[in-house]
Amino acid sequence: MKLQYIKAIGLIGMSFMMFSCTKKVLEKSPVSSFSAQDFYKTPSDAQAGVYGIYDAAQSVFRMNFAYWGEGRADNVKTAQSGEGLVLMQNNLNETASSANWAALYSMISRANFAVKYIPGVYGNEGGGAQLIGQARALRALAYFYLVRIWGDVPLITEPYTSTEQDIFVTKTKKELVLDQIEEDLKFAAANCVAKFNNSNDRIMFTSGGANALLTHVYMWRKKYSEALATSELVLNNSLYGLVSSMDDWSKIFTTSYSKESIFEVGYNDTETNSLRVLYAIGSYAIYTPSEKFKSSYEAGDKRISYLYDTTLVEPKAIWKFLGKGVSDEVSTPSKQNIVLLRLADIMLLRAEALNAIGGADNISKALELLNKIRKRAGVPEFASDTEAIEKYGDLESAILHERSVELAFEGHRWFDLVRTGKAISTMGPINGLSDERNLVWPIFIDVLNKNPNMVQNEYYR
Template sequence: MKALINKTVSLLLIILLFGSCVKQVLDKKPVSSFPGEDFYKTPDDAQAGVNGIYNAAQGVFRINFAYWGEARADNVQTAQSGESLTLTQNNLTESAVSANWTGLYTMISRANYAIAYIPNAYPGDPDGGKQLMGQARALRALAYFYLVRVWGDVPLVTEPYTSIEQDIFVSKTNKEQVLDQIETDLGYAVQNCADRFNNNDDRIKFTKGGAYALLAQVYMWRKKYAEAATASKMVLDNSLYTLAASMDDWGKIFTNSYSSESIFEIGYNETQTNSLRVLYAVGSDAMFTPSAKFRSSYEQGDKRIPYVYDTTVATPKAIWKFLGKGVSDEDPSPSRQNIVLIRLADILLLRAEALARTGGTNIAESLSLLNRIRQRAGLPAFETEAAAAARYGDLESAILHERSIELCFEGHRWFDLVRTGKAITTMRPVNGLSDERNLVWPVFVSVLNKNPNLEQSEFYK
């Protein structure tokens, strides 16, 4: 009886947590009450349920995209204490703020309700709501992809909690099984998401192109290079996406949002702001600034760099990329720019890498794709694979270097180092990283305390 009472109380707490009022997702009305079976009665209800998932994503990524994707890598440094120092020095503990996965599971919980109950809003129409379910499954895949890359093995939950008979104390699932579920969700999304919305929703909601782009990232993480090449081609062939033509346009990808190069952004506005200014440009030193290693890594004449930080000072105090060239680091106003999670240059370079790794006749196209990014930045093309290898060791390393510069501070560098097996060799001289088990984060202490079936990540036991 005591166990049943404890389980009932825990379920009620989850209902209160996931059913609390949420702010609007930009100008779209989200779910504002517990999103159970009785809520999904009309198509508007179904749309509101999906908006609630996007709303949860706003909270997740407002600062964590940089904590998880940049802070442990070699492109940033910090003069601050707290989380930024913890991460850059690789001193993670179970009390690290970035070790808390609760926000990602809020996304997943809302997605699970939407996926289960959206069909109720379309009685008699078996195809009704599939486009919204595609978005929900893409968002669930996005959340699980971050979970796997940050923590490795994680609990896999794909059904909504509707009964006290369900086990709410879920143990970890092998990461490969979680990745299989991600691929399944994205397989559904690429079939059922809308081709386009013909407005700004093309950039802040999942379309077929966005689902294919995320799938390409997943395939690269799993070293499925042929599959990644296929998925990435679907993105490159999509007329919704074009590379920014000039450096001014390149800068506007991040400062103005909704660019034609953008594939998926987390949307913010004057009311729903994010932490970009805190991360990159406030006070005498931002939370993260360009590392000395990064500042010495780019080629002379690279036209991107003056848009990234102030090159006229010896030690820059801010990163301009998201907030604008010449941004004042004394301006305390909240940042409302969207956070660009996926864009065309990212997928183009992933395709170049996938083709380089498959070799043979694919090398020519790989070089061509790499050179598109280099030449836009004002750098000379590599005429041959040998030319790329002469400068960076091999073609794959040349592409990885290009990703480091082109995608700097966008939340990719750490994941690139891990998936290519270069995290330890790159970071050992910087912060002493030396153990493969240390590549994942610890599980947050309060999460462990609430679930007796969870174990701490091996390195942090």
């Protein structure tokens, strides 16, 4: 059933406009007097409240998933002015649209209301635990983007319900934010359902989705043993499996709801996104494949012809999300889902973790995972880590190369470069990136102007 949660948005839209106030708090606006407790009366209200968080996620990721995850990295280029060029040239400033965290905090605000008030709906029955699990997973998702993009950020886990609360928030150390993210995801993994037995398995958080996101968090924090534990749970989950053919690989993105998908942000004809604007409107596409990216594929890689028109010296579109041979000139909004987590992604993270821990057995297991992805793509498997080292310098680089090509344009590349300490060495020759303090985004000007306690990130002062 396509996007069940969108059906509930009309029921709660006006309510959340009234009490979703974290965004306003961060911008020094009055706190609403609306009582969320009056909204959360029945299990249907609780479900609708969680749907509202997914609705907020649609707004968060409709375009920014690419700005945040690809725009500052080496796989894309742009011939356009505007935000895409600002990011590619590393000319970020406090007016950049991608520097505005308001939509993420709106998503967090809705989650905070759900976490606080859903228990009162169910009393001591515990029936709301799986809904609270989803709310906490979505809150963790928002905070994980915040901490990776801005570093230290305000940590708000209680809803704003009174004018007596302090609205001039300050930053929290990023490690403390990451601690909260872990806590939320552990709760979600323990309390979310294993499966919904319908398409919601891909567009709503299950225990598998929580473990997949937790794997990303552990890899960001270099907690490799913990990442092995959560990734094993994902790989052993019968809900997920690698697709075998390239046509099916393409459908992960163009048709959605693939067995390889773990979590997607759902869209439809009404709730649309900007994939076509980002990747496919002819000479007006914001991003096209970079020269470096086009030269990075190994001979015979079956993925490349599904990503862009290889017959053109200068491809005008990225086909991955919109389909092989998509018309370059159609400017209608896109309804394809945005895939944030999938099995190949988690397999390659697990391979990284195994390699980082080391030992002959772990290296062998890492190669096995890497080779499964390479085999599907039609490129030669590595007979040993020596072959990977000869080709890419070390096994970690071989795995990161595979992530670059397998997960191309899905919003992972910049975070992979930062996470592995390769952002400056990779991007320095391209756009002059040279300062560790420049890895985070600036804080948006409206936040600075309206909150006297908010301090600009050091590099941008």
